[in-house]
Amino acid sequence: MQTASFTASSESTPSPADPTAGAPLAGRPAWLNRFHSLGPAFSTAWPARALPGPHWVARNEGLARELGLDLDWLASDEALDVFTGNRPWGGNASIATVYSGHQFGMWAGQLGDGRALLLGETRTAAGPMEFQLKGSGPTPYSRMGDGRAVLRSSIREFLASEALHGLGVATTRALCITGSPAPVRREETETAAVVTRVAPSFIRFGHFEHFSHNGLHDELRQLADFVIAHHYPGCADETQPYTALLAAVTARTAALMADWQAIGFCHGVMNTDNMSILGLTLDYGPFQFLDGFDPTHICNHSDHQGRYAYNRQPNVAMWNLYALGQALMPLIGDSDTALAALETYKADFPGLLRRAMGAKLGLPELDADGEIRLLNPLLQLMARERTDYPIFWRRLSEGLPGTPQFEAVRDLFLDRPALDAWAADYTAHVAGRDTAAISAAMLRTNPKYVLRNHLAQTAIEAAENGDFQPTQDLLSVLSSPYDEHPQHDALAGFPPDWASNITISCSS
Structure with missing residues (x-):
């Protein structure tokens, strides 16, 4: 998974000699207001x-x-x-x-x-x-x-x-x-x-769609040049900088989708106006982290057609990238080069997701054959049984097949023969490797704590009654979700029965 929520390039960080560089936030900040400088359009x-x-x-x-x-x-x-x-x-x-x-x-x-x-x-x-x-x-x-x-x-x-x-x-x-x-x-x-x-x-x-759709091509170019200068400076040196920008955004979006799918995150409303040009998760509305593993899960109560179901998110992201590519066409000009930039998504995303899912198995080097033999059968079994997604991965990290702790993993399944058959294949795959090292790596990849709907709801209800401590407690745990936090073990448990009745819509 990506290791930082935002990373500033050296080109985007003003030097001390830059008069717009600003001052430390501890004092009165000197506002750069670079976007404001683009003008009233x-x-x-x-x-x-x-x-x-x-x-x-x-x-x-x-x-x-x-x-x-x-x-x-x-x-x-x-x-x-x-x-x-x-x-x-x-x-x-x-x-x-x-x-x-x-x-x-x-x-x-x-x-x-x-x-x-x-x-x-x-x-x-x-x-x-x-x-x-x-x-x-x-x-x-x-x-x-x-x-x-x-x-x-x-x-x-x-x-x-x-x-x-x-x-x-x-x-x-x-x-x-x-x-x-x-x-x-x-x-x-x-x-x-x-x-x-x-x-x-x-x-x-x-933002790009707005100016392109309205035929404001000068403003479109101004916006693209602004984004390149401040956020993708490497694109400026390319022969076709706007195509390079599209390719760079495509790469970041593919990486983001792989991370979402691996952690079981559902955004719920992936409209093009909710897609970040920097590949950031943006606009949290009807989101959800998976409880039981259901690839077709729809977290947005308003999404009656299931457009933004969990398993559709990667394709929706590609659809949105094509919308961005269409918006940039007045600058790119040649449709073949734009398509070539967009098509990298189809090549990059599967490998990124396989690497992320392989890491969850302690096998970051998982190849296509391993995906077919190990990962896919496991996910199919989990989907049939609606196995709790975060608890399964954490328990597997703590107890690989062949250890006494693996019984806690078996307890999550009704079809134990199917799980045991998978466990035998996994054991053969890692034969001769340091299983303690594999387990340690998995514990750094599979979190103990995720923000399940019922945890958020409990904090909300407390806050509505004037008690804001549960929100701060959750913040503390979620900021380091791979750590144990034994005093908060209850936050890592199964969702209560009433959690299935929580409905989340676009209303906020």
């Missing part, structure tokens, strides 16, 4: 709308340290107001960006940051980072919406983004959540919240 300067009675719900001190934020300031009333949208931060000018996109495979036209505001971008130890408020009120792109987020969905996004980061999967990050007693109407009346998100960029496939 790309965004609209817009203030957040204040919320009454703000209070802290959760703060991510680990991320704050990475960003160079002063922890005392982060706990202050000033920071509370800043991250609720009740006061500006260091003279920044917040903006909402415009984009378009395909939603559930259909062209949706103009969309945009309907409830998100880019506070600004500043230099950090990890490179330039953008800070974005989600839920800070209506913008010019709200399309009759209220621009708000509710406590429920904000906690889910806060925990999920940090859970994926802890798992080593590329993602946006979450710095904090603030809450307010202000009512927000969804299926029922809930309370408002604002989550602060952090990423090198929140540019989406839909």
Whole structure:
């Protein structure tokens, strides 16, 4: 799996001599605002709308340290107001960006940051980072919406983004959540919240689609040049830089999909406006980590056709990349070169997924033959029995076939003869190898803790009653999910029966 949620290249990090380099976040940040500099065709300067009675719900001190934020300031009333949208931060000018996109495979036209505001971008130890408020009120792109987020969905996004980061999967990050007693109407009346998100960029496939679809080719080129200069500088040296950009985004997206599938992560709403140009997991709505292994699982209650089912995610990602390729055609010109860049997905993804799944078996070198003989029969057996996905992999890591601990793996299956036959094949495959080393590697690949729906729901219900400690406890565990955390063993158990009744939709 990828080892960092965001990585800044040396070219994208301003040098000390650069007058736009900014200052440490512990003081007043000097905002770079590079996206803002693109001009009014790309965004609209817009203030957040204040919320009454703000209070802290959760703060991510680990991320704050990475960003160079002063922890005392982060706990202050000033920071509370800043991250609720009740006061500006260091003279920044917040903006909402415009984009378009395909939603559930259909062209949706103009969309945009309907409830998100880019506070600004500043230099950090990890490179330039953008800070974005989600839920800070209506913008010019709200399309009759209220621009708000509710406590429920904000906690889910806060925990999920940090859970994926802890798992080593590329993602946006979450710095904090603030809450307010202000009512927000969804299926029922809930309370408002604002989550602060952090990423090198929140540019989406839909940003490119917007300018291409509307025939704004100068702006399309300006956006592509901006992304290349600041995020893919190596593409600038290529003979066909826009084709190279498409190929680079394709490669990152393939890697992201392999990681999602390996950890059993379902995004739930893979519209093109929810696809990051940097290959980050973006926009946590009706996501879910698999409980019982079901390749056809649909986590989004609103996805009536199953377009975004778990086993369809890799193909949907390819479909979205083709939409991006179509958007870039005015710059690329030649369809054959664009197709060649996109076709690398078909070559890269299977190998990336095989490598990720092989690592779960302690066999990162797993070849196509091993996939056929070892991996596929195992997954078919797990699918027939709906075997608990994270618990199986963790138990297998702790007790390989031939050890007494393997009995705990056998206890997960009704068809034990089928499992035993698979175990015999696995044992023959690893014969002569250091099984202790294999097990140790698997424990670093198969997490003990994932953010199951019922864990998030329990934290949400506690928070709705004014108890935010369960959210902080989950954050702590999910930030290092491969560690034991014996005091939190209960969080690694089977889901309760009521978990199957949790429904997650696009409403938030």
